[in-house]
Amino acid sequence: MIKEFVRRSLLMVPPSDRDAVEQAWTHNADANVFDLHSVPYEQKNGIRAQLRDAIPFLCKGASEAFVNVSQAHLHADIEAAVWPGLAGILLSYPESSEDVSKVDQTIGEMELKHGVDVGTIEVVVMIGSMKGVWNIPEICTASPRVTTIGLDDEPILEELGVLPNPDIDPLGHFVRGRMVYEAAGIDETLHGHHGLYRLGIDFPLCSFQRSSASPEEVELAAHDARNSAFNGAICPSPEWVEPCNRGFTPTDAQIEHHHKVQETYAAGVAIGRGAMPFGDGRFVERPYDELAKKVITLREQCEERDAEKKSARS
Amino acid sequence: MQVNRAALFMAINNPRFIEAAWTRGVDGVILDMEDAVAEPHKVDARKLPTEVYPQVSKGGGIIQVRINHMYWEADLEATVWPGLSGILYPKSESAEEIRRVDAKITTLERARGMRPGSVEIQPLIETPRGVVNSYEIAQSSPRIKSFGGGGGIGVDVGRDFGVEIIPGAPQAVGDYNAECELVARGLEMTVSAGAKAGQGPGGDVVSGNIAFEEAEANRKAGFFTGRLCLHPNRVEPMIRGLTSPPEEVEEAAQIIAKFEEIDAAGEVSCEFRGRTVDKWEADRARRLLEWADACALKDRKKEVAMKRAKAELGVDF
Numbered sequence A: 001m002i003k004e005f006v007r008r009s010l011l012m013v014p015p016s017d018r019d020a021v022e023q024a025w026t027h028n029a030d031a032n033v034f035d036l037h038s039v040p041y042e043q044k045n046g047i048r049a050q051l052r053d054a055i056p057f058l059c060k061g062a063s064e065a066f067v068n069v070s071q072a073h074l075h076a077d078i079e080a081a082v083w084p085g086l087a088g089i090l091l092s093y094p095e096s097s098e099d100v101s102k103v104d105q106t107i108g109e110m111e112l113k114h115g116v117d118v119g120t121i122e123v124v125v126m127i128g129s130m131k132g133v134w135n136i137p138e139i140c141t142a143s144p145r146v147t148t149i150g151l152d153d154e155p156i157l158e159e160l161g162v163l164p165n166p167d168i169d170p171l172g173h174f175v176r177g178r179m180v181y182e183a184a185g186i187d188e189t190l191h192g193h194h195g196l197y198r199l200g201i202d203f204p205l206c207s208f209q210r211s212s213a214s215p216e217e218v219e220l221a222a223h224d225a226r227n228s229a230f231n232g233a234i235c236p237s238p239e240w241v242e243p244c245n246r247g248f249t250p251t252d253a254q255i256e257h258h259h260k261v262q263e264t265y266a267a268g269v270a271i272g273r274g275a276m277p278f279g280d281g282r283f284v285e286r287p288y289d290e291l292a293k294k295v296i297t298l299r300e301q302c303e304e305r306d307a308e309k310k311s312a313r314s
Numbered sequence B: 001m002q003v004n005r006a007a008l009f010m011a012i013n014n015p016r017f018i019e020a021a022w023t024r025g026v027d028g029v030i031l032d033m034e035d036a037v038a039e040p041h042k043v044d045a046r047k048l049p050t051e052v053y054p055q056v057s058k059g060g061g062i063i064q065v066r067i068n069h070m071y072w073e074a075d076l077e078a079t080v081w082p083g084l085s086g087i088l089y090p091k092s093e094s095a096e097e098i099r100r101v102d103a104k105i106t107t108l109e110r111a112r113g114m115r116p117g118s119v120e121i122q123p124l125i126e127t128p129r130g131v132v133n134s135y136e137i138a139q140s141s142p143r144i145k146s147f148g149g150g151g152g153i154g155v156d157v158g159r160d161f162g163v164e165i166i167p168g169a170p171q172a173v174g175d176y177n178a179e180c181e182l183v184a185r186g187l188e189m190t191v192s193a194g195a196k197a198g199q200g201p202g203g204d205v206v207s208g209n210i211a212f213e214e215a216e217a218n219r220k221a222g223f224f225t226g227r228l229c230l231h232p233n234r235v236e237p238m239i240r241g242l243t244s245p246p247e248e249v250e251e252a253a254q255i256i257a258k259f260e261e262i263d264a265a266g267e268v269s270c271e272f273r274g275r276t277v278d279k280w281e282a283d284r285a286r287r288l289l290e291w292a293d294a295c296a297l298k299d300r301k302k303e304v305a306m307k308r309a310k311a312e313l314g315v316d317f
Helices: A019-029 A043-057 A072-083 A097-113 A130-134 A136-142 A152-160 A171-182 A217-226 A238-247 A252-270 A286-313 B015-023 B037-043 B049-056 B072-079 B095-111 B128-132 B134-138 B155-161 B172-186 B208-220 B230-244 B246-264 B277-311
Strands: A009-013 A033-035 A064-069 A087-092 A122-127 A146-151 A197-199 A233-235 B004-010 B028-032 B062-066 B084-088 B119-124 B227-229 B270-272 B276-279
Touching: A009 A019, A009 A238, A009 B227, A019 A033, A019 A043, A019 B128, A033 A043, A043 A064, A043 A072, A043 A238, A064 A072, A072 A087, A072 A097, A087 A097, A087 A146, A097 A122, A097 A136, A097 B049, A122 A136, A130 A136, A130 A152, A130 A171, A136 A171, A136 B015, A146 A171, A146 B037, A171 A197, A171 B128, A171 B155, A217 A238, A233 A238, A286 B155, B004 B015, B004 B230, B015 B049, B015 B230, B028 B049, B037 B084, B049 B062, B072 B084, B072 B095, B084 B095, B095 B119, B095 B134, B128 B134, B128 B155, B134 B172, B155 B172, B208 B227, B208 B230, B227 B230, B246 B277, B276 B277
Parallel strands: A009 A033, A009 A233, A033 A064, A064 A087, A087 A122, A122 A146, A146 A197, B004 B028, B004 B227, B028 B062, B062 B084, B084 B119
Antiparallel strands: B270 B276
């Protein structure tokens, strides 16, 4: 059984940098991702051999440990990654249900072989091609391990041969919109969220200005991404972690607003009304009350997650 | 062509709204049994339709009822009676559930002496799963004559995503009405909510000026469909904004005449007052004239109904 989670920040950790691996947990990410996929072929075997020992560092301080595997080296990568302590596998660029099924099967074999509770390792699918975007429904439903879907913009932009600009983000509406709807439309409701967990961030930080972004810019982008129905983001560097943790957590102002919505709606129900005036010509009805409950619950879940990490680090 | 430029939305169990509904000049009313009726009052609300229908339709407006997704069967039993024009089925998520609703309405129409197939179904697409399945939902019943999104700004969709839909903000989740419109147009159905529509029930629901701007933008974009009004202030501006003014009607007639002239001469296009006139432009002009005629007929019917109601009740306003 896969446990409930809040994952606002998934920090990519370069496996070849031993210090980065051992210190990853100190950046306070909700999850640390051992980026095996980015390792050059000739170094892969050596890095795979270090993976089992790296997992305790990745999940220290109540962070969660993930490994980003390559489809080209699926069996070897998963065999090296699935050990006690691992929360899940990131699968880069699946394009069909078969791609996911293979991963599901291999993880199952390795759970048995390495003494990991069967069915507990998750799969995060990172969509990185237009074919993958088109097949999101079958990719999302190919295995009960798939809890999360993310978007890697760069390979898709490369495939399309376009660069986004401040006026036109070619992936904005179709790709991100398609992804959040398909993922949220999945039957199962996990972790108090509707459908699958969704990772993503909007233009410009999604593509080419990552290294120069200030913490304020990242936090604002994360805040906007949350408004576009994303739950968390891949962090390319440690500087992204805290702004993402903050940006994907509902703000004090939002919580205050939603408490007011709840109070107004409750006052209406008390006098037999289903719709109540809310100022500025607006009304609140049941969906507003339900949204308020959801946002307030998310804030509580985020605070619990922060407390859990703080306690594990003290 | 059914004209429903402004449908005034009200809780079916609010006597103050119900009594005044026929005086508002509406094309239709939407009697709500869903969110506007608090849970403890749902059962009592089901006793009201046969009493309420004659009251609200006195001014010539059609009657639609928004039922509850969860209590669809009991709500249909309560609402499918003579006088009902259609039901709004909220949070539609699959073709199968629409077919169930259709079958139930068919049974009730037979049992209650109503013309078979007369009650329309308007599925409201308000959840991510509904958006994903919108194409199959739109084709699921011959009772579906128009199709669109949820009619508002997407509060229900936002609730599922856990985010507030902000009118005008660039949110990937806020564009689902456009997808539903594509479905409607692909299936040659009437679009039930226009892409240009901005503020709906989630934003300012009182301003008549905003209602007029929305309606005019819809009409200019070729969306001859109205929207629900949560406040009577919006009714007249919405109708005015969606009714083609005489100068547009006159211009459409001239465009058609111009096209017929060049068509007879074997030409495909020409310039007329700085714009190109061709087959497509002529088709657009014909749709506009058809809409203008239907609006005029609707207004005439309402006028007659209103006159009769005033005379019967001995009132004037």
